[in-house]
Amino acid sequence: MANIMYWEAIQRAHDEEMARDPLVICMGEDIGVAGGTYKATKGLYEKYGPLRVMDTPISEGGFTGLGIGASFLGVRPVIEIMSVNFAWLAMDQMFNSAAKVRYMSGGQLTAPCVFRSAGGAAHQLGAQHSARMEKVFMGIAGLRVVTPSNPKQAYGLLKSAIRCDDPVFINEHELMYNMKGEVPDGEYFHPLEGSEIARSGTDVTLFGYNISVHWCLKAAEILDKQYGISAEVVDLYSLSPLDRAGIKASVSKTHRAVIAEEDEAPVGVGSEVIAIINEECFFELDAAPVRVHSALVPQPYNHTLEKAAIPDHEDVVKAVLKLFGKA
Amino acid sequence: MKIEDKKRVLREMVLHRRFEERCYQAYIERKIGGFLHLYPGQEACCNGVMEAARPGHDYVITGYRDHVHAIKCGADPKAVMAELYGKETGSSKGRGGSMHIFDGDKRFMGGYALVGGPFPLAAGIAKAIQLKGGDEIAICFLGDAANNQGVFHETLNMAALWKLPVLFVCENNLYGIGTSIERSTAVVHQHKRVAAYNIPADECDGQDIEIVYEAARKAVDHVRSGNGPYFLELMTYRYRGHSMSDSRGYRSREEEELWKQRDPIFILRDRLIKDGAMTMADFEALEKETDAYIENEVIKFAEESPEPRVEDLEKYVFADRATQLPWLTGKAA
Numbered sequence: 124m125a126n127i128m129y130w131e132a133i134q135r136a137h138d139e140e141m142a143r144d145p146l147v148i149c150m151g152e153d154i155g156v157a158g159g160t161y162k163a164t165k166g167l168y169e170k171y172g173p174l175r176v177m178d179t180p181i182s183e184g185g186f187t188g189l190g191i192g193a194s195f196l197g198v199r200p201v202i203e204i205m206s207v208n209f210a211w212l213a214m215d216q217m218f219n220s221a222a223k224v225r226y227m228s229g230g231q232l233t234a235p236c237v238f239r240s241a242g243g244a245a246h247q248l249g250a251q252h253s254a255r256m257e258k259v260f261m262g263i264a265g266l267r268v269v270t271p272s273n274p275k276q277a278y279g280l281l282k283s284a285i286r287c288d289d290p291v292f293i294n295e296h297e298l299m300y301n302m303k304g305e306v307p308d309g310e311y312f313h314p315l316e317g318s319e320i321a322r323s324g325t326d327v328t329l330f331g332y333n334i335s336v337h338w339c340l341k342a343a344e345i346l347d348k349q350y351g352i353s354a355e356v357v358d359l360y361s362l363s364p365l366d367r368a369g370i371k372a373s374v375s376k377t378h379r380a381v382i383a384e385e386d387e388a389p390v391g392v393g394s395e396v397i398a399i400i401n402e403e404c405f406f407e408l409d410a411a412p413v414r415v416h417s418a419l420v421p422q423p424y425n426h427t428l429e430k431a432a433i434p435d436h437e438d439v440v441k442a443v444l445k446l447f448g449k450a
Numbered sequence: 451m452k453i454e455d456k457k458r459v460l461r462e463m464v465l466h467r468r469f470e471e472r473c474y475q476a477y478i479e480r481k482i483g484g485f486l487h488l489y490p491g492q493e494a495c496c497n498g499v500m501e502a503a504r505p506g507h508d509y510v511i512t513g514y515r516d517h518v519h520a521i522k523c524g525a526d527p528k529a530v531m532a533e534l535y536g537k538e539t540g541s542s543k544g545r546g547g548s549m550h551i552f553d554g555d556k557r558f559m560g561g562y563a564l565v566g567g568p569f570p571l572a573a574g575i576a577k578a579i580q581l582k583g584g585d586e587i588a589i590c591f592l593g594d595a596a597n598n599q600g601v602f603h604e605t606l607n608m609a610a611l612w613k614l615p616v617l618f619v620c621e622n623n624l625y626g627i628g629t630s631i632e633r634s635t636a637v638v639h640q641h642k643r644v645a646a647y648n649i650p651a652d653e654c655d656g657q658d659i660e661i662v663y664e665a666a667r668k669a670v671d672h673v674r675s676g677n678g679p680y681f682l683e684l685m686t687y688r689y690r691g692h693s694m695s696d697s698r699g700y701r702s703r704e705e706e707e708l709w710k711q712r713d714p715i716f717i718l719r720d721r722l723i724k725d726g727a728m729t730m731a732d733f734e735a736l737e738k739e740t741d742a743y744i745e746n747e748v749i750k751f752a753e754e755s756p757e758p759r760v761e762d763l764e765k766y767v768f769a770d771r772a773t774q775l776p777w778l779t780g781k782a783a
Contacts, residue, residue, distance in 0.1 A: 146581065154632035180611070185570045185604025192574020195559060196509075198581060219564050220571060228560060230766040265767050283777040288769035314780035349561065353727030 125308055129271075130300040132278035133163040133239070137201060139310065141146070141171055142284045144199065147285055150177035150190055151203030160205050161241060161300040165381055187213035191221045191290075194236040199285055204240035207294065208254045213238075221290040222265035237284045238292045241272075241335055243385055244422055244433050245297035252428075254420035255386035257294045257332075261363040261395070268363035270294040272336040274304035276360050279313025287315060294362070297332050316361050318369035324355035327379040327443055330370070330396055332359040333381040335434075338415075342383075342439035352443060365395060371403040380412040382440045385433065388416040413442045451663055453727050456718060459501060459659060459734060460728075463493045466518045468740045469527055472749065473534060475737050477694055478489040482534045483754075483757075484547050485563075491689040494622045494714035496522050496591065498662025499682070502670045503589060503617075504757065509557045509575045511568045512591040514549035515688075516561030519591055524556035527744070528751040537755035544758045545766060557586075565626075566599030569618075573605045576614035587673045588616040594602060594640050594683075595626025606647040608647070613678035617669050618644075618685040621656065627692045628700045644681040656684030657712045658703075660721075673708070 127135070129178045140147045153160055155168035155178040158345070168176040179186040183204060190200035204210045221234040244253040246251035260268045268290050271277040277295070284291035321336055322343050329339035343354035357373050359365060374380050380400055382393035393414035400412055418432040451459070468486045477486050489496075496519050500510075506524045512735040517534075521527050525541055531541030534548050542552050559575060562568045572590035579586050596602060597620065611617050620640045625633050637643050641651035650672060654665040662684055669680040687709040691698045698706075722728045768774075775781060 148581070177612075180604070180607055182601075182604035182608065184601050185573075185608055188567070188570025188601060189574040189577060189605070189608060192511075192571035192576075193578040193581070194574070195571070196575060196578035196582070198574075198578045215564055215567065216570060217568060220562065224560070225769070226766045227542060227546040227550040228547050228554065228766075229540070231542070231552050232560065233553035233769060267768075283780075287774055289774070289778040312780060314778060316724060316778045 124305040126303055127274055127306055128164045128300065129274045129277050129302045129304070132274035134165050134167070135306070136278045136281035136285070137164060137167055138170070140225050140282065141167065141175065146197055147199045147201070148177065149201040149203065150174040150186055152179055152181055152205045154178060154203050159203070163203065163239070163300070164323065171220065178286045183209045183212035184216060188216035188220060190236050191216055191234050194234045195224070195232050195400045199235050199237070201237045201239060201281070201285060204238060204250055205241040207240040207256045208252055210238070210240055210256060217266065217290070217292070218263050226265060233288050234290045235288045235297055236290050237281065238290070239281070239295060240293070241297045241300060242294045243296040244429070247424055247426055247429060248351040248422070249424045250421035255417065257362055258386050258391045259269060260294070265290070266363065268294065269315055269361050270333040271360060272331070272333050272358050273369050275306050275311070276313050278306050278330070279311045280315065282310070283312045283315050286312070291315065294333060299334060307425065316364060316366065318366035319358040319360060320355060320373070321355040324353040324356070324377065326353045328355045328357055328373040328377045328378055328383060329443070329448060330357050330359055330380065330382040331361060332392065333385070335385055338383050338434070338439050341436035342443065344361040345436070345440050346443055350444065350449065352447060354443065359392070359396070362392060365399060367403055369397050370396060370399050374400055374404050375407045378407055378409040379446055380408070381415060381439060381446065382412065383415040383439050385417060387419045388414055389419065390407050391416060410446050413446055414444050415439050451660055452682065453725065455501065456722060458723060459497050460715070460718050461603035462522070463497055463718065464736055464740050465527065466493050466521065467715060468737065468744055469521070469748070470517065472546060472744050474690070476534070476749070482546065482548065483536065484549070485514070486548050486694045487692065488690045489515055489518045489688070490625060491709065491714070492621055492656065492686045493518065494659040494662050495619065495656045495684045495686050498659045499589065499591070499619050499666040501663050503587065504664035506556045508586050509559055509579070509588045510591070511559040511572050512561055513565065513593065513596065514561050514563045516549065516551045520551040520553055520561070520643070523553060525551065525553040526559055527748050531748045531752040532755045535752040535755070536757065537752060538758045539751070539755040558563060566592070566596040566601050569596070569599070569601045569605035572616050573609045573614050576609065576616035577612065579615055580612070585674060587670065591617060591619045591621060593626065594620055594622040594624070594631055595634065597640055598626070598635060606644060606649060609679040610647045610649050613676070615676070616679045617671050617673045618681045620681065621686055622683055623686050623688045625688070625692065625701070628696060630700065633663070633688060639683070641681055641683040649679050649681050651681035651683065653683040653685065656686030657714045658717050659711060659714060684736045
């Protein structure tokens with residue numbers, strides 16, 4: 124096991140897959156000569172050259188569509204969208220071309236491409252550089268959506284996404300690229316479907332994904348030490364499809380659920396998880412599930428306002444205490 | 451063009467015209483649903499370019515006015531009609547419809563319904579050709595109105611930058627849905643807009659197939675020889691409305707009649723008659739024979755084919771699950 128950073132894990136997955144298959148390429152803004160905004164493609168330009176590591180113009184709709192077109196002929200492009208906010212400009216191609224081409228061609232064409240993007244709110248980046256857009260992607264038929272919460276997942280999910288014949292959107296996080304964690308030394312493929320129990324518990328399930336898994340883990344620690352509440356943390360690394368069986372299993376065990384999401388509540392991950400709980404195990408519940416989420420505002424620049432808009436582990440703790448009548 | 455080729459292409463163009471006219475009738479009869487965009491008037495564009503290219507070898511992509519392009523690439527007219535009827539035997543198994551005809555085997559990479567959407571896809575196909583090192587080219591047929599989308603400019607820039615083997619064919623039929631080019635576009639002659647990207651561009655008459663063919667030969671040679679992209683603008687006209695719901699209130703009948711006097715099929719027919727290669731009686735027989743083929747084989751096949759099964763509603767959303775298990779579940783099948 125190597126203890127490496129999230130960006131290093133992504134870089135390693137790129138490197139291994141590009142070394143194996145000459146049709147794996149990567150493309151995006153500043154990913155080549157400049158080495159990538161988050162270093163996720165560092166050193167690849169020098170190793171594989173400009174034909175396979177493509178520094179693109181700032182044309183998100185254009186280069187995303189170009190990558191998708193190449194994938195029709197068996198090329199496996201890993202397309203980096205520097206910030207998920209810019210993905211709005213590429214969504215026509217992602218949704219109308221990549222996600223639909225297999226269906227509307229009756230299975231003749233397929234778009235085995237990977238879209239990687241830095242999502243989440245970082246520090247004071249303002250309204251147009253702080254979007255959480257996972258909820259936009261997870262409702263699109265034909266598109267898989269995963270979101271790694273640690274370096275092992277970042278490595279293994281990218282490996283699986285490159286091999287998979289379906290288009291996959293990988294939602295990363297601006298604040299997580301320098302996070303360290305254990306990654307297997309040997310080749311590892313993280314499943315694109317399912318969920319993981321990040322911490323086992325008996326009294327309440329805390330559902331998180333990507334950065335909110337860490338809020339949940341921290342909250343679980345506090346709940347255990349200070350309040351004697353045993354929280355289970357479920358890591359929903361696959362947002363589309365969501366793991367119905369995993370959600371059902373955990374709620375059936377703990378009978379209480381809190382969903383922590385960095386996006387805003389309306390039409391969000393929490394809405395979807397609660398709908399699944401209702402459909403799969405409503406009568407297992409001892410209390411109504413609770414969502415912890417961002418405020419429905421364009422992200423403010425001011426530091427204090429920004430902090431107020433985005434939840435953290437303290438909000439998760441508060442939500443659980445309320446659920447147990449302790450707040 | 452050789453005389454035999456001209457005779458063969460005339461035959462094909464008559465098929466293309468009669469096929470589309472028969473679609474019109476089937477739509478009125480409610481056999482065909484959704485939107486239907488027909489090609490009559492523009493036949494010399496697709497045929498002239500593809501005569502200079504290699505159908506079935508070169509990759510072709512286009513917008514929603516796509517039936518004729520698919521057939522020219524080698525798609526079976528029966529499968530195309532069955533697709534319009536929404537049948538399981540259709541070229542996209544009834545899942546696509548008129549705007550989404552595909553034939554992967556013939557390298558017809560599809561019809562797409564977002565105006566301008568195929569531009570970057572075509573450049574991507576060219577990128578794949580470049581990576582794989584083949585002698586194919588990508589050909590992107592779109593209308594003039596698509597050039598007002600941002601991806602047109604984004605794609606031209608990247609295609610020129612990376613010298614991608616892609617030929618952009620602009621079928622300038624003077625209207626974007628129901629708005630004339632003068633009212634939507636600051637520059638009427640589209641090839642002039644391409645100069646900014648250092649891409650060679652040409653414009654020619656899109657009604658005379660021999661003129662189109664000569665211009666396309668030059669274009670195809672340029673792209674196939676590894677010189678990067680090329681842009682060819684063909685001045686043409688669609689006789690019918692944008693789609694079936696369009697009563698053409700935005701243009702005059704006189705204008706339409708003027709264009710019909712330069713009908714691409716009649717231009718070629720009259721030339722062949724003048725050259726003594728065929729008679730008017732031959733042409734009339736060809737039309738009858740074509741109509742009989744469409745009725746007795748194409749329509750019959752579409753009518754008699756089965757509908758897709760409702761149990762298969764979710765088939766083709768994702769790749770066949772059994773083949774993907776190692777990546778989906780971490781376990782081999």
